[in-house]
């Protein structure tokens with residue numbers, strides 16, 4: 749268990765999440781990251797994807813270090829586990845068994861899965877980074893907490909190695925017995941960005957409390973290449989911030 753002091757201001761109370769019942773669950777309509785089913789057309793694919801076009805609190809966004817926030821606590825309580833590694837046609841995802849959770853804003857969110865994007869979805873002061881990991885959590889009420897971590901070239905990461913070594917090369921699932929420690933994919937002593945947003949894939953439901961870490965985590969260039977061979981381009985472009993507050997601080 750790691751305790752991290754993180755910034756979340758009193759303005760958090762002003763965030764209003766979309767209906768917790770909005771479906772983020774599997775919707776099998778085909779979509780992609782380019783061409784006629786690409787991000788600019790997601791809202792036309794079906795009425796259940798309407799938020800992708802008309803939503804006012806969409807993700808990802810460009811993050812700027814402007815609104816300093818009062819510190820608040822985020823506490824990650826993840827156990828090491830042998831993941832179920834899924835190639836779902838849009839990304840490589842590692843499903844977590846029950847038992848890992850994060851407490852944020854005094855509320856418990858259970859870890860469901862993590863997955864990756866190449867290149868990053870959020871940008872930092874307009875700059876896109878090589879990769880981004882998303883740790884998806886869900887509360888008992890149905891709203892989501894996603895922790896976003898930028899991945900940059902450097903030392904290899906053992907957890908990512910286990911996931912990539914076991915990733916099916918086409919759509920499919922593989923159960924892995926070897927336990928991985930996901931906390932090695934979260935930076936220590938990092939400031940965070942905090943804002944209210946959405947899923948970055950259809951149906952783009954606006955039910956996500958986003959926490960994105962300012963400091964990146966290193967993975968090896970070979971690991972980035974290995975992921976990019978499977979998914980060279982699985983990021984949604986940044987969306988308008990509109991009138992949202994983006995809080996930043998330690």
Ligand SMILES: [Zn+2]
Nearest residue numbers: 863865882948
């Ligand atoms: Zn994601």
